[in-house]
Amino acid sequence: MEEIKKAIQAGKPASEVHNRLKVDLGKRLGFATLFRPSGIPSFLGLALINYDHFGTDSETAYNTGHNAAIQYALRTDSDLAVAYAMNAFADHFLHDHFSSGHLRVPRRQLHGSTLNVADACSKLMHDEDSCIGLKVSNQNGDSWTAYGDSRLFDDVSKRHREIFIKAQQASVDEIFQAWRYKIVPPTFKAWKYAPTIQSALSPHQPLAPLFVMSTGEDKKPVLLRRRNVSDRKTKDYISDWTYTGTVIKCRWSGRWNYPMSLDE
Structure with missing residues (x-):
């Protein structure tokens, strides 16, 4: 720090x-x-299995952990510090939901290939969305540009950071209210502030997603990739692509070197 x-x-x-x-x-x-006992990743x-940090999975992870912290705080013998610690674990997934690189990446689909190159593809999209940012909105009606991992303290993230802090405070407040007054919130207030996945998936995003889910002629889900990986504005997609080829194209393009930009 x-x-x-x-x-x-x-x-x-x-x-x-x-x-x-x-x-x-x-x-x-x-x-x-690296040398943890067998069965402990x-x-x-x-x-490689961090699906719970992306999209709707991060919502589920936060809700589960936050609820567990509230249930503990409700106990007559609960320790507020322990309740806060439990909630801090849950809050990590709330934080991920504020990261633009965690909102629209099809993480579960980008997994399971030889040598983990599918997972490398998910990181490419994660890094691009995080650095360049996405236009988002929340249930409160706020609209702003969300940025991702590493950019929270950059000047461009000022508005993003303000809304993020409100969500974090709402999460902590619910733990205190459960501990002090034994109040269980009907809904979790943090989600009023968090960017919605629907807004991140908007077709009007300036940044064309590197990967998108679509439906093939056989009505089955198909994962498409941006035709020209270096062209971040054109929403033109192909189904005939490979994980390895994509990683090579992106790395050789030089466009994934920090800092990234929307324009070539």
């Missing part, structure tokens, strides 16, 4: 420092968890 603070004070985008630190931390966590192993 100290390096990020220094970057902000110097007028530099915090995301530049955060991206560098994230890569280093990922390597260290990957090595530290490593850090990288967990990343």
Whole structure:
């Protein structure tokens, strides 16, 4: 955090420092968890099955964890600090739902290929959506541009950050009310502030999604890819593509080097 603070004070985008630190931390966590006992996934192993951090799955994960924290807080022998800690775990999934890179990526479909290249494709879309951002709205009627991982403290995320903090506070408040007054909310208020998936999936997004789900001639779901991976504005899609070919095209294009832009 100290390096990020220094970057902000110097007028530099915090995301530049955060991206560098994230890569280093990922390597260290990957090595530290590489030799876990059988049946316990490593850090990288967990990343390959992180569906609960994306789309409607992150909603389910937050609701489940937040409800568990509330139920614990309702107990007469509950410890507020423990309830807050339980909720902090759930809040991670709420935070993911604010990340533009976690809203419209078809994560479950981008999985299961040889050498995990399908999962690499999901990361390509995640990184692109996170860096460039998506136009979103929430149940309260707010509209703004949401950004993703690493960009929370960038200047462009000011409005995004303000709404995010309101959602986080609403989540924490419900834990305190359950602990102090034994009140169970009929609905979870954080979702009033969170960007809706419907808004992220809008066909009017300036950034054309790298992958989209469609329906084939046989009425079965089919995963399409942007025809020209380097053209981020044109919504032209193909069904004849490969995971490996996509990773190579994206990496060789140079357009996935940070910082990314919508225009070529």
